[in-house]
Amino acid sequence: xxxxxxxxxxxxxxxxxxxxxxxxxxxxxxxxxxxxxxxxxxxxxxxxxxxxxxxxxxxxxxxxxxxxxxxxxxxxxxxxxxxxxxxxxxxxxxxxxxxxxxxxxxxxxxxxxxxxxxxxx
Amino acid sequence: xxxxxxxxxxxxxxxxxxxxxxxxxxxxxxxxxxxxxxxxxxxxxxxxxxxxxxxxxxxxxxxxxxxxxxxxxxxxxxxxxxxxxxxxxxxxxxxxxxxxxxxxxxxxxxxxxxxxxxxxxxxxxxxxxxxxxxxxxxxxxxxxxxxxxxxxxxxxxxxxxxxxxxxxxxxxxxxxxxxxxxxxxxxxx
Numbered sequence: 001x002x003x004x005x006x007x008x009x010x011x012x013x014x015x016x017x018x019x020x021x022x023x024x025x026x027x028x029x030x031x032x033x034x035x036x037x038x039x040x041x042x043x044x045x046x047x048x049x050x051x052x053x054x055x056x057x058x059x060x061x062x063x064x065x066x067x068x069x070x071x072x073x074x075x076x077x078x079x080x081x082x083x084x085x086x087x088x089x090x091x092x093x094x095x096x097x098x099x100x101x102x103x104x105x106x107x108x109x110x111x112x113x114x115x116x117x118x119x120x121x
Numbered sequence: 122x123x124x125x126x127x128x129x130x131x132x133x134x135x136x137x138x139x140x141x142x143x144x145x146x147x148x149x150x151x152x153x154x155x156x157x158x159x160x161x162x163x164x165x166x167x168x169x170x171x172x173x174x175x176x177x178x179x180x181x182x183x184x185x186x187x188x189x190x191x192x193x194x195x196x197x198x199x200x201x202x203x204x205x206x207x208x209x210x211x212x213x214x215x216x217x218x219x220x221x222x223x224x225x226x227x228x229x230x231x232x233x234x235x236x237x238x239x240x241x242x243x244x245x246x247x248x249x250x251x252x253x254x255x256x257x258x259x260x261x262x263x264x265x266x267x268x269x270x271x272x273x274x275x276x277x278x279x280x281x282x283x284x285x286x287x288x289x290x291x292x293x294x295x296x297x298x299x300x301x302x303x304x305x306x307x308x309x310x
Contacts, residue, residue: 006199013198014191017258021190021249043262050263051270068205068264073198077260078226079253081292082234085300100289107266108273115270 005061009069016073035095036083039076044106046075051111055118189246193254197226201259212271213280219264220288226260227292231299240303 023045024038031037050071058066080103087096204218233251237244265288272281 006202009202010195010199013202013258014195014254016198017190017194017254018187020257021187021253043266046263047266050267054267054270064202064206068202069198071263072201072261073194073258075262075264076257077223077262077265077288077292078230078256079260080262081227081289081296082230085231085293085296103262104266104285107262108269111263111266111270115267 005064008065012065012069013073016070020074020076036080036087036099039079039083040099040103040106043075043080043103044110046071047107048110048114050075051114051116052118053114054111055115056121183245185246186249189250190254190257193250193252193256194258195254197255197258197260201261205264212268212275213277215280216265216268216284219261219268220284220291223260223265223288224291224295226256228295228299229259230256231296232303235300235303240306 020042023042026038027041028036028038050067053063053067053071080099084096084099087093087099201218201222204222208218210216210218230252233256234248237248237252241247265284269281269285272278272284
């Protein structure tokens with residue numbers, strides 16, 4: 001595997017992270033900050049795209065760049081968990097549980113839908 | 122002695138993005154957040170205090186903030202991708218690379234964010250660099266979802282349930298632990 005691929009992984013990963021920041025910010029300012037809708041929107045949209053890429057059955061380098069680097073960095077586990085933990089600190093247990101359950105259910109469903117679409121293409 | 126986490130964050134501070142902090146950045150996303158203009162933060166002697174008044178309107182996409190996120194995201198993604206390539210696994214095996222980076226990133230984000238919010242002077246680039254960038258790029262949600270989907274497709278129900286449960290419990294516990302560790306240290310004044 002060439003050095004160029006890894007340079008591309010880093011650059012694409014940086015870009016994916018910036019994209020997450022911008023989408024999160026846009027959704028959060030539109031939907032309010034009482035519930036972490038921004039992170040949820042990022043994660044669900046990322047799951048559908050990665051599902052689609054999985055359905056396309058890409059080659060190794062393509063999967064690394066588009067899947068692992070781009071979509072992988074766009075979505076986040078750490079912020080999702082942080083926001084959940086902060087909700088429980090504020091005794092908002094219902095929101096915390098909802099944040100975990102809805103993200104997981106929609107996440108797997110989104111990945112499945114994406115894979116189905118990808119397989120049709 | 123410096124803990125590894127502290128060392129990393131100090132190096133990150135030394136390496137770049139230092140100097141002026143001329144706008145405040147509201148870090149908490151949920152709950153009651155003071156508006157930037159209302160924030161008052163103690164600046165320890167020697168730390169750079171903001172010059173001039175804090176801007177009332179927070180710039181929407183500060184270039185330094187974006188650069189910090191890009192740099193942190195690039196490093197985090199590189200580490201995650203390298204681990205994923207180094208330790209490939211089948212659909213019915215425990216996805217150690219993803220599980221590992223997610224839990225480590227959760228611990229780190231808990232540490233960084235708590236420390237930056239509650240223990241260090243307000244900074245405009247550290248949370249974007251370390252939290253949004255590094256931890257966000259290191260961790261991934263989409264890969265985890267596709268891994269779960271593949272487990273379900275392979276009828277590995279127990280593995281899928283175990284992976285989901287362990288990720289949530291360990292991720293939550295990691296943030297809780299990191300937060301508690303930071304809060305045990307008294308506030309620097």
